[in-house]
Amino acid sequence: MRGTRVEIRTAALAHNAGRARRLAGDAELFAMVKANGYGHGLLTAAQAMAPAVEGFGVAVMEEAVALRDSGIAGPILVAEGFFDADELEHARRRSLEVVVHSLWQVQLLLAKPAPTRIWLKLNTGMNRLGLRPEWALQAAEQLAAAGMKPLGIMSHFACADDATDSVSEKQLLLAAEVAQRLQLPLSTANSAALIRYPHARGQRVRPGIMLYGSSPFDWQSASELDLQVSHRFSARLIAINEIQPGESVGYGATWTAARAGRVGVVAVGYGDGYPRHAPSGTPVAVNGQPTILVGRVSMDMLTIDLNGIDAQVGDEVELWGDAVAVDAVAKACGTISYELFCQITARPARIVV
Ligand SMILES: Cc1ncc(COP(=O)(O)O)c(C=O)c1O
Structure with missing residues (x-):
């Protein structure tokens, strides 16, 4: 799955x-x-x-x-x-x-x-x-x-x-x-x-x-307004790559490693509604540990920095929800949570709890 x-x-x-x-x-x-x-x-x-x-x-x-x-x-x-x-x-x-x-x-x-x-x-x-x-x-x-x-x-x-x-x-x-x-x-x-x-x-x-569960204001968070997370977007790590200094990642080679490290490949992309224009540095979380997107988002995958992160293939990556506020992702992408929520495609499984 x-x-x-x-x-x-x-x-x-x-x-x-x-x-x-x-x-x-x-x-x-x-x-x-x-x-x-x-x-x-x-x-x-x-x-x-x-x-x-x-x-x-x-x-x-x-x-x-x-x-x-x-x-x-x-x-x-x-x-x-x-x-x-x-x-x-x-x-x-x-x-x-x-x-x-x-x-x-x-x-x-x-x-x-x-x-x-x-x-x-x-x-x-x-x-x-x-x-x-x-x-x-x-x-x-x-x-x-x-x-x-x-x-x-x-x-x-x-x-x-x-x-x-x-x-x-x-x-x-x-x-x-x-x-x-x-x-x-x-x-x-x-x-x-x-x-x-x-x-x-x-x-x-x-x-x-x-x-x-999103704040209309950029000076006050949803949790400060006592709003609860109603939409959590997640995917799994499908590969972990060792990378050397000077090597780049993804289409357009837009991100280059400054040091040796690990890059995780996550099974989610703009074909699922994750924004393609999300820049390197956009927050994500692996098993609750905060880290960042690196390189360009592609249709079915994106890549994340795993340096200092305890992670295995199969682990869950949160794109937004509990550990990563949707408003923080929206801000990094120069958009608003409204657009992130609306542009999820039919491909991801939808679980109503
Ligand atoms: C006419 C109208 N009323 C209310 C709203 C709700 O606005 P918001 O989601 O910012 O609370 C909208 C959304 O754009 C709207 O178009």
Whole structure:
């Protein structure tokens, strides 16, 4: 058995959801489970967190339909709403909550008025999805006149995870003003805002990454935030090579040994979703002992420094999880844990515990 695997820990997901539940206070807690539950498995994640949450958030209709048809009966918010009239019908039939972010969606709704669960999305400065406030006010009026009064107003923060964030406060003020004028509930908070800005909770919060045991901040670790590891990626050593000073390792000969030593070959590569751009120096652990990646990651293998490490062929190497924080790997790779979780391929075994 190759032994390359991702372990998904449902108890950790439940713990992290409980943590978000406490931070949410009186607000509704909607757990974001888009992109296959941030790579944890859509239904696995949803079922593990269900006792702590009031609803789930996904990005697209296929995810919402999959959740609903798997027996998730409660509220499901579709963050990109419907893409066409067909999808609007799916949403209506399954009582899904659709985010309306553009005027073309308002036109589709008005073309065929019918009861629809709508959250109106405001652009408050991220300039990605959302209606500008004056358009949102007008859309809300038109929808209400056609019997489709929105359930609430939502917006998304651009910089809530930045140490020097000076944007969220302005975004919040703008969103709160529109919600106040329309007398509608407000939802703005992602994980970073939920943890950091209690006054931004509004009536509904929508955390994602914190539920999966990763910190939204680079100045505070997941364990400092009392979040538990829910995703552990590991593989086995399949060869150990003696190497002489001046010899290099792997494609492109990007790493050269400064001294004699041992290099371990690990049965995992970008074909499993380990990032190819992970540089030499990226942390890994062998039997709990910290060491580093050396040389270029290939499709099915990567190589690690075994100097001073007690290791045999067949031993387990942790790519991220308990001994190696996913956030540390993400930082070394110049990315974020979200991407590492999402890009695991179908090849590694997936073990749900
Ligand atoms: C609309 C929306 N709300 C909430 C979230 C959750 O954000 P995070 O995972 O940073 O908590 C996302 C994720 O990007 C999102 O797109």
